[in-house]
Amino acid sequence: MALPKANRLKSRKDFQAVFREGTRRHGSYLTLRALRPSSSRVPYEDVAATTTQPTDSANPVSTRIGISISTKVSKRAVVRNRLKRQIAAALHKLLPKLLPGWRLVVIVKPTAAQECVREQFLQELEQLLAQAEVLNGY
Template structure:
């Protein structure tokens, strides 16, 4: 199940804004940067969602084959779509996948995303 398009972070300017101004939190498999109540640029109208937007970044250092990187990205998008109803407020979140995540399964990503996003107060803790 893919993440809905209105909840995807797309423009490179939005990614760089999150990298420069956001709060960072990391774990064994993922590193997350989150920016609360972002003010979008005039040139990025697709990122004007009133809710939450996610972006997933996977480097070639994680794995050389695009098939593997795309599988990891699909698993993360599926976990995010499960957690999306618990999101509160307007956030831009960028998720970086670490090299240790090669052997992760869906439930590993779900567990880590839930704990990290709750700690950053992106998700409701209840």
């Protein structure tokens, strides 16, 4: 199941900000980069969103997630897309537990292509999100 549009990290600037300023958590199959929401500064691309959609405490900014899979994982696009769909489905299950406002990038390691099981992805994602303190009550 795909992630909702409101929860997708799309722009290159967002990805660069997460890679530049975010914290890293490593697992055996995945690496998580997480950028904590900051109330003091608003990135340029979010200014337009805040002016058209008023955000208050009742309607917080949703957590946005991007998935990065290099050709080092597999040369075959079919394999990379299957991994991406499995990770997106695991993240979709975890969406209600995530704190609002975070920007996350999930990076797939080459070891995931050989031994990929959906339950392992879900378990490792939960563990990495808890380490990064993104989960509710972590």
